[in-house]
């Protein structure tokens with residue numbers, strides 16, 4: 001309960017120092033939103049995209065799920081929460097960018113690598129979207145160590161980037177140049193952000209390492 005009390009105090013502070021202050025972005029945002037970017041991030045409590053990227057309210061439209069996965073286009077009778085969010089972001093909000101934001105030490109990726117979530121009702125089925133990426137990674141790594149996890153975390157981002165293009169109305173926007181897809185990786189061990197570069201087929205730093213981590 002202590003944490004819940006802290007959250008309520010936090011909201012009061014947000015009201016005073018943010019929502020009600022002069023020039024607050026909410027004076028305009030009350031009328032509606034027009035975020036420029038959709039972010040697909042993990043549920044992990046350490047990887048809040050608004051905090052990591054220091055966004056203002058209204059900047060980003062966010063979908064969070066286990067292991068920041070975009071499923072393939074499957075217009076069937078199932079309930080597709082991520083696909084619904086994609087549809088709204090791309091067709092109604094008309095975002096200009098989509099960021100798949102992966103991260104290090106991802107529990108969802110670790111469970112997939114170790115096969116430990118297969119017994120669960122939902123997690124194993126969900127992360128099985130990355131089974132082909134897992135098979136590829138396992139060809140290069142003999143054990144399920146940290147290096148293999150990092151490789152699968154990054155391969156998962158690429159799988160999701162590819163799955164985005166299976167949505168026909170999304171692929172059309174990419175083809176006409178009005179939408180750009182980015183694959184980013186937050187490494188919380190060194191406090192660095194990487195982006196996938198198709199030219200080099202590798203993840204390159206977008207910002208230098210955290211100086212405090214360099215001293216260790």
Ligand SMILES: [Zn+2]
Pocket residue numbers: 042043044066067068103105106107108109
């Ligand atoms: Zn994660």
